[in-house]
Amino acid sequence: MSDYTLATVAQVAEFDTVIDVRSPAEFAEDHVPGAINCPVLDNDERIRVGTLYKQVSPFAARKLGAVLVARNIARHLEERFSEQPKSWRPLIYCWRGGQRSAAFTHILREIGWPARRLEGGYKSWRQHVLTGIDALAARLSFRVVAGPTGSGKSRLLAALAAQGAQVLPLETLAAHKGSVLGDLPDAVQPTQKMFETRLHSALAAFDPARSVYVEAESRRIGALRLPESLNAAMRAAPCLTIDASLPARVDFLLRDYAYLCAADTLREPLQRLKEWQGRERVERWQRLAADGDFPTLVSELLAEHYDPQYARSQQRNFVSFAQAPHWPVEDLSPGSLQQLAGRILAAALQAA
Numbered sequence: 355m356s357d358y359t360l361a362t363v364a365q366v367a368e369f370d371t372v373i374d375v376r377s378p379a380e381f382a383e384d385h386v387p388g389a390i391n392c393p394v395l396d397n398d399e400r401i402r403v404g405t406l407y408k409q410v411s412p413f414a415a416r417k418l419g420a421v422l423v424a425r426n427i428a429r430h431l432e433e434r435f436s437e438q439p440k441s442w443r444p445l446i447y448c449w450r451g452g453q454r455s456a457a458f459t460h461i462l463r464e465i466g467w468p469a470r471r472l473e474g475g476y477k478s479w480r481q482h483v484l485t486g487i488d489a490l491a492a493r494l495s496f497r498v499v500a501g502p503t504g505s506g507k508s509r510l511l512a513a514l515a516a517q518g519a520q521v522l523p524l525e526t527l528a529a530h531k532g533s534v535l536g537d538l539p540d541a542v543q544p545t546q547k548m549f550e551t552r553l554h555s556a557l558a559a560f561d562p563a564r565s566v567y568v569e570a571e572s573r574r575i576g577a578l579r580l581p582e583s584l585n586a587a588m589r590a591a592p593c594l595t596i597d598a599s600l601p602a603r604v605d606f607l608l609r610d611y612a613y614l615c616a617a618d619t620l621r622e623p624l625q626r627l628k629e630w631q632g633r634e635r636v637e638r639w640q641r642l643a644a645d646g647d648f649p650t651l652v653s654e655l656l657a658e659h660y661d662p663q664y665a666r667s668q669q670r671n672f673v674s675f676a677q678a679p680h681w682p683v684e685d686l687s688p689g690s691l692q693q694l695a696g697r698i699l700a701a702a703l704q705a706a
Contacts, residue, residue: 359459361445361470369445369574375454376447376476384471384547384667386447386479387555392430392616394423394454395554397656405545413477423457428703430460444469451475474532486582489585490557496522497702498588499703500570500668500678501596503533504603504652507569509610510596513688514567520560522568530568535623537576539613543651549578551586570672589671593678598686604652606686617643631659642665 366372372389374381377400381391395403399422434559444462446469455471472478499507502675508525515521525532528549529541541703544552560566568588572578580588598606606659614620620643628636635658642651668675679701683694 355464357478359463359470359610360451360473362473362613363478365474365636365640366479369443371442373444373445373446373458374448374476375458376449380449380476382550383545384480385476387551389447392424392434394448396421396426399426413589425456427458427461429565431465431487435462438467440466440590445472446470447472447475447479449475460642464559470617480634483551487550487581488552488583490560490583491587492555493562494560495562495587497565498570498591498593498672499596500569500593500672501598502664503595503656504607504610504686504693505598505681506606506610507596509567509686509688510691510695511567513691514699516692517695519695519699520564520566522556522560522566524569524571524575524580527556528575528578530578532571532575534626535611535620537623537679543576543578546578550574550581553584570668572667572671573648576652590673591635592674593672595675595678595680595705596694597680597682597686600653600656602683603656604649607652608648615648617646627659631695 358611361369366386369464372386374385374389374391376391376392377393377397378391379397381389381393385391392476403415403419403422435444438454444467446455446462448460451472454538455475459469459471474481487624495598499510501507508531509520511523512680515523525536527544530536530541531538543549568591569582570593571588608615608629617640621640624636624639624643627639639654640652642654672678681694681698683690
């Protein structure tokens with residue numbers, strides 16, 4: 355006999371509020387998009403109950419857990435849900451759709467709200483994300499925007515999106531610029547699970563009948579990994595290449611990475627390049643940073659590190675890179691990139 359209080363992942367969008375009753379630490383790692391966190395056990399309480407379960411007995415753990423869960427649910431009801439109308443439809447989930455979400459759902463239903471519990475809990479959502487990414491990556495038609503470091507690829511993607519194109523902004527989703535110097539100021543990368551949830555949400559919003567523009571990324575964006583299915587789909591997709599001069603790229607990077615243009619800020623990131631460039635060259639670059647000669651530093655970084663790596667990786671990783679059409683651009687100002695986006699979209703429309 356089916357449990358009418360359960361709901362499936364496919365029904366998540368039908369509810370007014372999605373409530374994640376896991377601990378704040380679990381919620382921070384990843385959660386259903388749009389969910390709010392109303393933990394029935396906070397981080398410390400969860401540890402206390404788990405320790406009691408292992409060291410004393412399951413019965414002792416359940417007694418303590420019941421007290422804490424009841425207390426926390428009462429607080430959430432009073433502070434967050436007391437004004438909700440009788441028609442309010444909440445969906446509750448925990449890790450596996452077990453006792454934590456069952457307790458919360460039971461109390462809400464006893465009050466009179468038509469609350470339901472996510473079958474399988476977060477684990478079912480996680481499986482939905484992973485299988486969904488694989489299916490969507492195979493179904494969508496990607497166009498990969500290539501170009502050496504400093505070509506304004508991410509800014510071109512933003513210009514394409516502003517003109518109505520479908521764009522997958524991987525670096526925005528990953529909170530990282532994709533290079534060894536790509537850490538963003540005052541921004542922490544999401545967890546791998548959260549990154550994949552963001553990817554799934556973005557992919558699911560696209561129209562499969564239209565192209566999706568995406569930057570030519572490596573398998574890793576900072577500490578995060580692209581799902582293999584998406585990585586394979588990108589590498590098999592047609593490319594287009596931005597052609598910008600070295601001076602234009604240097605000017606662009608000096609603007610785009612202005613927050614890095616300080617000797618103290620660059621010291622540790624430049625140290626990471628010793629593995630590829632050796633001690634003497636890295637020490638020269640650190641002296642240029644100390645002297646404030648950032649135009650020379652950026653020029654040398656491009657010519658001696660990034661450009662050679664780019665040439666090797668693109669030929670190796672992207673099947674159609676050698677046949678990619680080249681799009682020259684005189685400068686990488688916002689206006690110039692908007693014009694380039696318009697030319698690219700007009701050519702794509704003409705070819706369709």
